Amino acid sequence: MVYFQKMTPEGYRQIEAEIAKLKQDRPRRIKILQAARALGDLSENTEYTEAKRDLGHLQSRIRYLEKQLKYAEIVEKQDDGLVNLGKSVELRFDDDDEVETYQVVGRMEADLALGKVSFDSPLGQAIMKQAAGTTVTVEAPAGNYQVTIVAVK
Known part of the structure; x- marks a missing residue:
């Protein structure tokens, strides 16, 4: 069974940009590895070990991101x-009267510091497919709370 990862078009482009940046950095990392290898005895060559590890991490990240794009479902x-x-939503948390704005995004794009909440997080699940004016209960690990959808943009 193939599992498709839902994401916004913006999230897809962000991953493409990160892959391009990593691929651009790969030749530099290969040169560092080659220079470290030329230093001699590989069994005690810290520079070689670090350069090999760093290149491995870079290539692993590229493979991971490419797989995310391969199985992406653009919504x-x-x-x-x-x-x-992809929509922005204004929410009023019932324990305070502040209104906060979030964009509902795919799992790979979620970043609360940037106001991006995943559609499959407890908050995301509670508000999905709801209209403005609706009050929903969010079932979170730390306890349930209510939130009112003020606006959907």
Whole structure:
């Protein structure tokens, strides 16, 4: 069974950009490895060991990101008034009266510091497919809480 990773078009482009940046850095890392190898005895060559490890990490990251793109399901925004991937949503948490804005994104794109919440997080699951004016209960590991959807953009 193939599992497709849902993401926004912006998230897909971000991964493409990261892959391009990593591939651009690969020749430099290969040169560092070659220079370290030329120093001699590989069994006690710390520079060689570090350069080999760093290149391995870079190549592993590229493979991981390429697999994410291979199994990506790009979800376009729909103008239906419901919370969905790619949309911004204004939320009022019922324990305080502040309104916060989040963008609902795929798992790979989630970053709360940037206001991006994953559609499959407890908050994301609670608000998905809901309209403005709806109050939902979020079932989080730290305890349940309520949030009201103020606006869907």
